[in-house]
Amino acid sequence: MIKDHTIESIEKELEQDIKVKVAGVDIDGVLRGKVMTKSKFLSALRHGFGFCSVIFGWDIHDTTYSTHTPISSSENGYKDLIAEVDLSSFRRIPWENDIPFFLVTFYESEQDMRNGKPAYCCPRGLIKTAVEGLKEVGLEGMVGAEFEFFCFNETPQSLAGKSHFQPTPLTPGMFGYSLLRPGLNQTFYNRVFDECQEFGIPLEGWHTETGPGVFEAALCYTTAKEAADNATLFKTATKQIGLSCGVMPSFMAKPHNDLPGCSGHLHFSVRGINDKANRFAPQSTDPEAVQEEEKPFEEHLDGMSETMRHFLAGILVGLESCMAVLAPTVNSYKRLVENFWAPITTSWGRDNRLAAIRVIAPPDCPTAGTRMEVRVPGADMNPQLAIAVILRCGLWGIKNKLVIPVHPITSASDLANTQRLARSLKEATDKMDEANSIARQVLGDNFVNHYVATRKHEWQLWMNAVTDWEVKRYIELV
Structure with missing residues (x-):
């Protein structure tokens, strides 16, 4: 392209x-x-x-x-x-x-x-200004998106005929990285990979994930603007290809109570505009200064540049008030629960998939691969907004030389000492709406006011809904 x-x-x-x-x-x-x-x-x-x-x-x-x-x-x-x-x-x-x-x-x-x-409400506009903000300090954001999503042997009409209840999965059982299951609809599997490549949104990985009908796609690492566009286009492309193959992909965060949800993990690094060097990696063999507050966990900062630490700090400090962007639906918060491969706290860790932010840095990877994986978003995220808010929080951390506010987690027991992520869209939206929220500082009042109105609308629809669970639980016995 x-x-x-x-x-x-x-x-x-x-x-x-x-x-x-x-x-x-x-x-x-x-x-x-x-x-x-x-x-x-x-x-x-x-x-x-x-x-x-x-x-x-x-x-x-x-x-x-x-x-x-x-x-x-x-x-x-x-x-x-x-x-x-x-x-x-x-x-x-x-x-x-x-x-x-x-x-x-x-x-x-x-x-x-x-x-x-x-x-102010245009998602591609937010990416544009986030990229410009990084450029002002000589940096360029690099992003790679991963999507997990369920695929069903359904059409919109057949699913509506079932009242959206118990859709038939494309593949049975739990079989991650299977070489057998794609054969149940090889045409769909091959077309997604091949035609996304032709469409200018190349995948670097494409495989079954654990769960009936679950697939995972890793999009190629590229500049932030292109990554946001590619991730947005991938969701629609997959649905359009699926429609012609009798398959309905779903990017809902948590379609099933008893199965893991669908993630939309985002990998980030920044590089110099001119030399294209990864600025998350130390730029010399000399150790970079560690702030006094970070000395208790200094050994966990190996291979992380000062720029990376400030960027990480910005995300950790801003996460609470920006959660409604990363987890934008009522259903998003059903995914962010214990024991289902999703983060539940404001946390970070070295190559730790329990953390909200997984740091990948030498010696755990080559220097050029130094990055962080933000594991909070689900597949239901708006990639444009999610990438924009992470870049803006990270830049805010760099400009203000923020210090990492929490110790890294090294085991599941450490989670007890970290702050719980919001448990509902209402809780996340209320935090975003606060007068002096960090979201307002990094995204602006106009965007926040608009976005908060849209999430309050979403929550009110949920509060007014009579659910299947309520009917099953109460209709006979109360």
Whole structure:
């Protein structure tokens, strides 16, 4: 995929095409888009085109938010935003006859577009400004995403016919890293890997995970902006490919009570803009100074640069108030429970999968591979927002030279001495909404106010719902 396209080169690329598909990312990470005539598309390349703001005024099921959101509501008539085509996102969709495809970024006005000021609620805009913030200090974020997700032998219609109850898994039983189970639908398995490669979102790993119908995909490590786009596109691509194979992938965080949930782990490092050297690795053989507060666990800091320690500290300090971004649904918190391969505390550890943040550094890996894995997000995350908030918290830690606030965990018993992650979307949203929350400092009041309104809406729908559990428990015996 060529990244340095110009309007002229795009016009040449599209000479034989008659239509183009475009899409933007909503607050839940869902792609919202349409097909345009080529002439309409080309006419919009210099000044953008109107796109109804309602995609930021309704939820994942197109129900308008119960709380007024200034960017899009009945108060402003759900006015248009300006969508700017990102030429660098150009690719063709192999399972749709190679139709040209572009992502867009949203702005409140053409003037804002000219000034490079995205709408405060635009997820791709948040990535843009996070990347720019790192660039100001000479750094570039690098990210790799991993998704675990269930695959069912269902279609949207068949699942609705079952009232979304007990979908049939693509494969039976628990069989991680199986070479047998993909054969139950080899076409789907091969097409996901091959066509994602053709679509410009290459996978470096693709295998069954433990659980009936569970698969895991590791996307190739790349720059933060590209990683966010690739992760967002992967979810939709997998669903579209699955639909034509009789398979319904689900990125719900916890579809089953008694099985592990689905993670969306994110690996991070930063490198120098000019020399491309990994700044999480020490830049010389001389040991870097350790802060007084970190000396009790100094031996655990081997192979971690000062930049890495500040970045880690920023995430740990900001995690409590940013949880609602990393775990955005009511169901997210059903995954973050004991004994199911998910973190439950604000913690870090060296190559420790019990921790919220797993540090991978020499001597546990080559110097170039020094990184941290943020294990809190589930597959239901909006990758754009999750990556943006981690980068912003990390940069905040670097700028303020924050010190790692907690000792690393080395065993399960250490978890008892660490702070519990939020247990519900309401708890996480309330923390984010606090007047002086770190989320407000790193994301801005406008975004936080909008996002909080969307999560309160989600929680209220849950509170008003009568669930299957309640009916089974109470309908006869109370």
